[in-house]
Amino acid sequence: MTGDGGIPLLSRVIDGGAAEISQITGTMNALRAMAGPKEFLLIADSKLISYGNVAALIKAGTDFIAPAPASKVDDAIYAALDLDAATVVDYTPARYEDTPAAERETYRVLEDIHLLTGPHKNDPPLEVRRILVHSTGNAKGQQRAREKRLAKAREDLDKLQHSTGGRYYNTAEKIAARLGVITRTRRVSGCLCTQITTDETGRPALSWHFDQDVLQAEAAVDGWYALLTTLTPEQTDPSDVLRRHKGQGTVERRYGDFKGPLAVTPIFVQDNKRVAALITVICLALLLFCLIERQVRRALGGEQKMQGLYPGSQKVRPTGRMILYHLSDLRLRVGSATDPPVIAITRGIQLHLLDLLGLEPTHPRWPET
Known part of the structure; x- marks a missing residue:
């Protein structure tokens, strides 16, 4: 690390x-x-x-x-x-x-x-x-x-x-x-x-x-x-x-x-090469998981703490697990020729996290139809 x-x-x-x-x-x-x-x-x-x-x-x-x-x-x-x-x-x-x-x-x-x-x-x-x-x-x-x-x-x-x-x-x-x-x-x-x-x-x-x-x-x-x-x-x-x-x-x-958050569980595969390939994919997922956490903390600056991750007003350091938990219920409304696609945001914490990640929710990179 x-x-x-x-x-x-x-x-x-x-x-x-x-x-x-x-x-x-x-x-x-x-x-x-x-x-x-x-x-x-x-x-x-x-x-x-x-x-x-x-x-x-x-x-x-x-x-x-x-x-x-x-x-x-x-x-x-x-x-x-x-x-x-x-x-x-x-x-x-x-x-x-x-x-x-x-x-x-x-x-x-x-x-x-x-x-x-x-x-x-x-x-x-x-x-x-x-x-x-x-x-x-x-x-x-x-x-x-x-x-x-x-x-x-x-x-x-x-x-x-x-x-x-x-x-x-x-x-x-x-x-x-x-x-x-x-x-x-x-x-x-x-x-x-x-x-x-x-x-x-x-x-x-x-x-x-x-x-x-x-x-x-x-x-x-x-x-x-x-x-x-x-x-x-x-x-x-x-x-x-x-x-x-x-x-x-x-x-x-x-x-x-x-x-934990990556939910790695036992799985049956038929040869060692597939075991190695599966673990490699999981490690790539861990890499992305850690980069998301790092980006949010760096964007916060200072003590790297924020409110809204847990009930109440306590300020804590965001973890990859909590970031993905709050973003997990985002929904994409597929657009049409006259109506562009948008991400439906239901809570302010989601907008804050997307902003810290440098993502623009009004311009998703997704097919219009």
Whole structure:
């Protein structure tokens, strides 16, 4: 996607059996060739981070930004970070623009070096820049998810504890088997401590508790994640690395358009060439969809917001979906030799959108009969 308007530049149809991670280098080279002498920055998700991909990117001299997979950064690193020493980033997500400043998600960044080791002992380690990011929104979300997970586990464990010694859980083996199911499904194996005892009659009993030290250690890393990049400190500071990475949301939004407003659904075709042709046509439709959205926003200028798209007087950025929704019920009145064709406009928002698109509704390009 382009930075200006999120216009799709390149689409490819890849065999269903091909691994996603093995397609990155070839796609990167194709995009780099298209970019020519212009600055090219590859922004990707954590699938990009493998020894082979990073080595290829460094060798090609192509800069990238991608989040480090969770397995690449130990939680102890995040737990040891000093949040007060981190730099506050001047960045506000679009969804928080109308939210009071005190309630907005905030980001802080620190910086260090990450060494990426290869699959073989003689592979030289790759040194890349690591930006450690803390998000208050992520922290709150992770805290809520943990509380919900613990609450469900607590409910299951209390139920099991009250059932021990009864008809279904009358042996330690059955209780242990049920505990294994609970710890796996509720993902509490790291913090759950249990003890199964039996009395003089052989009746089992269960006691349990959550290890608070483990829970505090989990809470200490809430909100932290790492971005890896080859951009040097001379090229950009840590805050700008985060802002550039947030541009990936544009691509994700276009994936949503591909699957949503364009109404792409499964269809049966008889050979792979027809699959490729169908996807190509859909990608051309996405291109037009995005160009319409870009044209309307550029014509609005300034904050690129307008009224009338939704009930009420709220001003929002027009999306391709809402633009086509409001234009979908336009009707063409076919003309005759004495009566020229005209477009029947029923609402003012339609006239406004046509004007922003540079279309003249009184002179449609349509046969007169």
